[in-house]
Amino acid sequence: MAGRHKSVQRRIVNIALIAGASLIASVLAPSQAHARASMPLTAVLAQANNAPRPPLPKDPGKAPLILYYGVAFVLAGATIAAAVFPSKRDPGD
Numbered sequence: 345m346a347g348r349h350k351s352v353q354r355r356i357v358n359i360a361l362i363a364g365a366s367l368i369a370s371v372l373a374p375s376q377a378h379a380r381a382s383m384p385l386t387a388v389l390a391q392a393n394n395a396p397r398p399p400l401p402k403d404p405g406k407a408p409l410i411l412y413y414g415v416a417f418v419l420a421g422a423t424i425a426a427a428v429f430p431s432k433r434d435p436g437d
Contacts, residue, residue: 351397358392 359389362389
């Protein structure tokens with residue numbers, strides 16, 4: 345979700361920069377040039393809105409609960425077997 349939030353922030357910043365550049369150009373340019381200069385801005389905005397985006401990750405789903413219990417049972421059994429297994433060392437060693 346954080347990645348999506350950052351992309352929205354970048355998009356807002358890009359639009360603000362384009363709008364600011366357009367505003368500066370409109371103040372500095374004559375009125376006829378302004379009408380021609382504003383057309384590429386709309387084309388740029390339309391192109392930015394239709395830009396390809398990376399695919400969103402899909403939910404991997406949840407593993408069955410029986411799998412967790414099976415792994416816990418095997419690990420507990422291995423631990424108990426290792427503790428009960430007799431040692432080959434003598435007490436005098």
